[in-house]
Amino acid sequence: MDYSELSVEKAKAFNADEISKGRLEVKQGDVSTLDLPDGTYDLATAFETIYFWPGLEECFKEVARILKDGGLFLISNESDGEDSTSLKFEKIIEGMKCYTPEQISGALKKAGFSEVSIAHHPNKPWITVISRK
Numbered sequence: 001m002d003y004s005e006l007s008v009e010k011a012k013a014f015n016a017d018e019i020s021k022g023r024l025e026v027k028q029g030d031v032s033t034l035d036l037p038d039g040t041y042d043l044a045t046a047f048e049t050i051y052f053w054p055g056l057e058e059c060f061k062e063v064a065r066i067l068k069d070g071g072l073f074l075i076s077n078e079s080d081g082e083d084s085t086s087l088k089f090e091k092i093i094e095g096m097k098c099y100t101p102e103q104i105s106g107a108l109k110k111a112g113f114s115e116v117s118i119a120h121h122p123n124k125p126w127i128t129v130i131s132r133k
């Protein structure tokens with residue numbers, strides 16, 4: 001799911017084969033108000049997108065709502081919230097916010113997630129944060 005019409009169009013074109021086989025659906029929508037049912041999914045992922053979410057804790061609560069109890073949420077960012085390249089983009093892209101793993105972890109816990117684990121690339125600012133509902 002993505003709220004940008006262009007991103008949805010590109011994702012549909014790239015994944016046309018899988019969509020035609022009924023293995024994938026690409027939907028347009030906003031993570032802050034997901035048009036998806038409660039307690040349904042085993043896994044939610046967010047790649048390179050939480051920088052733009054309108055209120056981390058509230059959006060994480062919305063992700064928690066659609067996950068089954070015990071479901072996993074994986075966040076993957078190429079910024080660890082402290083790297084100079086991403087902080088430069090943060091200054092010029094309106095609404096962008098880079099988060100440290102600790103800030104992400106704190107918001108996840110406030111949103112009801114537990115078992116938060118953080119992985120950081122040894123020499124790049126790439127992070128993965130996995131948590132369980």
Ligand SMILES: C[S@@+](CC[C@H](N)C(=O)[O-])C[C@H]1O[C@@H](n2cnc3c(N)ncnc32)[C@H](O)[C@@H]1O
Binds near residue numbers: 007
């Ligand atoms: C850097 S792109 C990453 C796209 C894709 N996840 C990937 O890994 O290739 C960030 C995406 O987040 C989307 N996005 C930002 N805020 C969003 C929101 N509130 N709800 C849904 N998508 C959002 C943007 O439209 C954009 O396509």
